[in-house]
Amino acid sequence: MIISQLGYFSLIFGLLASIFIFFNSLIQLKKNNSVISDKTTGLIGFQFFFVFISFISLIYSFIISDFSNETVYNNSHTTKPLFYKITGTWGNHEGSLLLWLLVLTGVLLGFIFKSKNEPNNYRLLTTLFHQIIVIGFFLFVLKTSNPFNEIFPVQKEGLGLNPILQDPALGIHPPILYLGYVGTSIIFSAALASMISNYVNKNWAKNIKFWILFSWIFLTGGILLGSIWAYYELGWGGFWFWDPVENVSLMPWLSLTALLHCIVTLEKRELFKKWTIVLCIITFALSMVGTFLVRSGILNSVHTFANDPSRGVYILTFLFVLVLLSFVIFIIYGNKNFTKKSEIFLLSKETAVLINNWFILYFLSVVLIGTIYPIFLDVILDEQISVGPPFYNKLILPFLIPFVLFMSIGPSMKWIKTNLKMGAKSFLVIISTLILSFITVYYIGEKNIFILLLFIGFFYLLLKSLSQFRDKTKNFAQIFSHTGFSLLLISILLNSFSAKEIVKNIQVGESFILKNEKIIFKKIAVEKEKNYESIVGFFEIHDEKNKTINLLPEIRIYNEPEMATSEASIKTSLFKDRFITINIIKDQNLFNVRYQHKPFMIWIWISTLLIMLGGLFAIFRKNKEVNI
């Protein structure tokens, strides 16, 4: 109870600190000091500290199950294991916004430490703009989503945590995702600051590149965790469904990826200044749109833990203010400072980056329009439509082929001007690509020419990226990310084309066959855990080599709140996952069994890790002159 109070007052202090920092930065800017004062740095540190204390208090309230706190009461229960008590802290609207605030103040502190050698007015202006966002979110949390509301009389027991959130991957998914999501805020603040302080140049690019990579890596990781969770927890073996909430995390990822390529061009050639700034603004705006869409409850999706119109209106207004602010600054300062003109040659890395941005922004527009168009149609014409996978497949897949071809040759372009030569090596790569693609298409028995073209494009990117390992001036960051991306596309394509599944309603003791495998339903058992009871099915799979594999799918009945979930049992191997789920059929002695072969699943995860690894290489490599 007292701890909860401490958390609340700590938040108020944090807000006061924000206001103080805001005016302090203004005064310092007037004075035109050459060094940022210790006072400002100290205040930013204190601000983070206050939010941190507040966050810890909330976690503590969850751990001790303090049901005088409304958030704890609504989202926890004494029988929960400690891990889910802790992750329950951010598994709800109020707590997750406090986490948002924690990251928001944290990245500013990080920025101040990482920018010691940058001009003082740039650092102060970044602080100033960042405080506007911070104050906005403080008010949002305190006014509409206070995590420390008290309830009286104090309840004996909480309402519990949604069972599908009681999962290790989903436990750490929000913090990782938020580091990426909210990390884009500092990019936004710094972009505005760099415009006003006339600092949009090589040095700025070097400085901000770290934060772009930082956000990008964590966002990739967050999306990966979400997908893995969806794969085994939602019970149908899918990992991406173009669900609106998935889309809103993909949008900032796409624009960050475009920005990543742009910022390197700015760093090396001082080109695309305006465009880079626009991308910085777009990226953060998309993160805010994502927050708005998820938090307002407008979306119909699997993530329905928030619905309160007043919250949506607040975020939308705030977003509007921020976009307006950046628009005004862009109009006033944008044209003044970016007059440098230089020629761009058709065959150059500059062109390659432009084409990269062109396609990525197109993909982004598909996802954005596909996500918000149905909302507008519903509001304006009162017509409800669903925009699902077929829409995205039709608009994205055909464009992927030229995209991956450009992506394959882009890295071998040089800055300013290139002469493309067809050496023996390139010829070898093309031949191997064709052979590999034909074999693959033949193997999966696909006669569609379009699929063949997709494979050719993807394999070309893979082989071309791999062949760069032998180059003298190699860039591991790019090679790993591009290799990962091509592997990801290939695995997804193979996965969607050669998946096999069978659904049977059977009794214990019966068996069925999929391809060359025999699946036997041996027995069932009942087990009891702290937070649920489960019915476990024992399945034996005899594969073509007569090896035996055991799978143990479960039906869990969680106690608080009372809810049944189906837990998949998965056996992963290098080439395919065996995936089984069971469900009870009402009033009958039968079980509904769904058994699937999901080819190359593990490669989808591995290739995403490779993409992230590329990002890590980019962060940790010394400032050598390397190409992207």
Place this chain on the structure above:
Amino acid sequence: MTRMFMKSKKLLTIKTLIVFILISFNFKNISMASTYSEDQTINIAKNLRCLICQGQTIHESNSDFAESMKKYIRGELENGKTNEEIFSSLVEKYGQWIVYDPGISRNTLLLWALPLLLFLIGGAIIVKEIYKKI
């Protein structure tokens, strides 16, 4: 001279692109098998929203609604109905909301056209940027 050559090369890229787009729009549902199979049921079910679930397809869901829909689809396929006929009868009954493919209609024209339009505009900007006078 080199400029000319570059331009023609660029034209070629654009032409290839157009061909790709044309192919891709035709590629769906080329093979409309007359004999009905379980795969066909699955393909249809994958494209239908389970109306009582949260963001799940009929195929993925085990709800009563989804199960009865699967039965309905099998029945219609056995009666020799085509995919299109099944979709349109369902849209008539439950509204466009049930189908994950928004299709092209008066309401969705912008949905399809806007991204493509943006793509063309983007391309134009890039061409202008590369061939601009300095």
